[in-house]
Amino acid sequence: MPIYSALRSLWHVFKHTFRRPITVQYPEERPRIPPRWRGRIILSRDPAGGERCVACYLCSAACPVGCIALQAAEDEHGRRYPAFFRINFSRCIFCGYCEEACPTRAIQLTPDFEMCEYDRQNLVYEKEDLLISGPGKYPDYDFYRVAGVAVGVKDKGAGERELPPVDVRSLLP
Amino acid sequence: MTEPWRSLVVIVGVLAIALLVIMAQVWLERRIIARWQDRRGPNRVGPFGLLQLIADVIKLFTKEDWTPPFADRPVFVLAPAVVMTAGMMSFAVIPFAPTIGIVDLNIGLLFFLAMSSMGVYSVVLGGWASNSKYSLLGGMRAAAQMLSYEVFMGLSLAGVVALAGSFSLRDIVEAQRHGWFIVPQALGFVVFLIAGIAETHRLPFDLPEAESELVAGYHTEYSSMKFGMFFVGEYVGIALVSAMITTLFLGGWLGPWLPPLAWFGIKTFFFMCFFYLMRGSLPRPRYDQLMAYGWKLMLPLAMLNLLVTGAFLAAR
Numbered sequence: 001m002p003i004y005s006a007l008r009s010l011w012h013v014f015k016h017t018f019r020r021p022i023t024v025q026y027p028e029e030r031p032r033i034p035p036r037w038r039g040r041i042i043l044s045r046d047p048a049g050g051e052r053c054v055a056c057y058l059c060s061a062a063c064p065v066g067c068i069a070l071q072a073a074e075d076e077h078g079r080r081y082p083a084f085f086r087i088n089f090s091r092c093i094f095c096g097y098c099e100e101a102c103p104t105r106a107i108q109l110t111p112d113f114e115m116c117e118y119d120r121q122n123l124v125y126e127k128e129d130l131l132i133s134g135p136g137k138y139p140d141y142d143f144y145r146v147a148g149v150a151v152g153v154k155d156k157g158a159g160e161r162e163l164p165p166v167d168v169r170s171l172l173p
Numbered sequence: 174m175t176e177p178w179r180s181l182v183v184i185v186g187v188l189a190i191a192l193l194v195i196m197a198q199v200w201l202e203r204r205i206i207a208r209w210q211d212r213r214g215p216n217r218v219g220p221f222g223l224l225q226l227i228a229d230v231i232k233l234f235t236k237e238d239w240t241p242p243f244a245d246r247p248v249f250v251l252a253p254a255v256v257m258t259a260g261m262m263s264f265a266v267i268p269f270a271p272t273i274g275i276v277d278l279n280i281g282l283l284f285f286l287a288m289s290s291m292g293v294y295s296v297v298l299g300g301w302a303s304n305s306k307y308s309l310l311g312g313m314r315a316a317a318q319m320l321s322y323e324v325f326m327g328l329s330l331a332g333v334v335a336l337a338g339s340f341s342l343r344d345i346v347e348a349q350r351h352g353w354f355i356v357p358q359a360l361g362f363v364v365f366l367i368a369g370i371a372e373t374h375r376l377p378f379d380l381p382e383a384e385s386e387l388v389a390g391y392h393t394e395y396s397s398m399k400f401g402m403f404f405v406g407e408y409v410g411i412a413l414v415s416a417m418i419t420t421l422f423l424g425g426w427l428g429p430w431l432p433p434l435a436w437f438g439i440k441t442f443f444f445m446c447f448f449y450l451m452r453g454s455l456p457r458p459r460y461d462q463l464m465a466y467g468w469k470l471m472l473p474l475a476m477l478n479l480l481v482t483g484a485f486l487a488a489r
């Protein structure tokens with residue numbers, strides 16, 4: 001028998017008697033969760049208070065488990081928004097692909113993980129449950145100020161880092 | 174111990190305390206091993222998680238008591254009872270203090286060895302009666318392991334008996350008044366400790382149940398309180414072997430200042446913790462290694478110990 005190594009492991013394990021346990025006593029003691037933790041998903045609003053989501057279906061297409069369902073609609077200015085937006089959290093694997101795919105930074109994962117339910121059906125979140133009142137992790141970003149069509153937020157050529165439109169029919173420089 | 178009522182009190186007291194200690198061990202082991210693994214262990218149910226024990230017992234009792242239809246029913250039921258009974262019987266001969274102890278047999282040591290051999294039956298019969306391949310493999314391993322370790326378990330104690338000149342555990346303790354036997358019998362002590370671990374089939378010698386290869390070995394098919402008996406039987410074994418080591422090598426109740434019973438308790442507690450430490454740190458040897466250690470290393474060592482002790486006694 002490798003006697004030396006056996007005695008050494010006994011000694012090494014015994015030394016742990018004098019070490020503090022690393023356990024975090026969860027409900028009383030809270031673990032520190034990093035801000036980019038991938039937890040409960042939200043839909044955010046732009047700084048002006050409008051819904052960021054343009055119902056492009058990219059998140060739904062990127063989702064590996066197919067747990068996002070939505071329906072596009074348009075308001076009177078031609079701005080797109082989801083008529084309904086549904087995430088089935090009993091299927092979501094919190095991979096964060098939806099957040100990466102989103103062109104408008106509407107969908108975001110947050111550091112909240114306490115989502116237990118006794119009834120599986122309660123894990124299906126509708127748009128009312130997902131939509132928050134603020135801009136989430138990106139306070140200044142507004143998709144329609146830097147890109148996109150005129151839907152009442154800005155006129156053509158009035159966006160940030162955007163030049164006024166060129167009259168392609170004119171020959172003058 | 175002339176009046177019968179006094180023996181009755183002692184018997185009931187020893188049984189109750191032994192059972193309590195055995196149950197407390199389950200909690201103690203989980204807490205201590207957790208400590209060694211930088212965890213906290215059960216600490217939710219009751220103060221320090223002490224009531225976890227009761228919760229576990231309630232859980233065990235409310236599980237379905239299932240006997241598989243393919244099992245050999247009478248033997249299947251008998252097997253777990255044997256290990257408990259044999260283990261508890263051994264406590265009868267252990268002298269806890271000068272005046273506390275159930276019987277003072279003049280062959281106390283032999284009685285202990287006989288009872289610990291009875292424990293083998295339980296495991297083997299349990300493995301056989303379950304009539305399933307994992308149980309059978311576990312039972313076969315247990316038979317081979319426990320029989321071969323029994324051989325030098327007895328031999329390692331021969332030195333102690335020779336030094337004390339008696340098989341009575343009380344006389345053996347008294348003979349250590351001028352020096353514990355762990356000093357002259359260091360080799361015998363090591364051999365007995367290892368044999369004791371193998372005999373209780375605790376980790377690292379838990380090959381009969383080896384959960385990573387045999388599911389749960391000989392008690393794969395057991396559930397509810399029948400499983401509980403095997404489980405408790407294992408802890409009876411730990412308490413018993415620790416108590417025996419204390420008695421045979423560490424001077425039993427002898428010790429300054431504190432009352433005898435306290436010394437006995439402290440020494441036994443120390444060895445129980447050592448059992449947990451072994452579980453927490455050592456990997457399980459391969460089966461052929463186990464057998465090789467037994468016959469090629471432990472047996473010669475035990476013989477050598479006996480030889481040297483004998484020569485020493487003859488020369489004196």
Ligand code: SF4
Binds near residue numbers: 062096097099
């Ligand atoms: S985190 Fe992953 S699984 Fe969950 S909704 Fe987003 S893409 Fe789907």
Ligand code: SF4
Binds near residue numbers: 052054055058060098
């Ligand atoms: S959340 Fe983002 S990716 Fe999903 S539909 Fe709305 S804008 Fe598109």
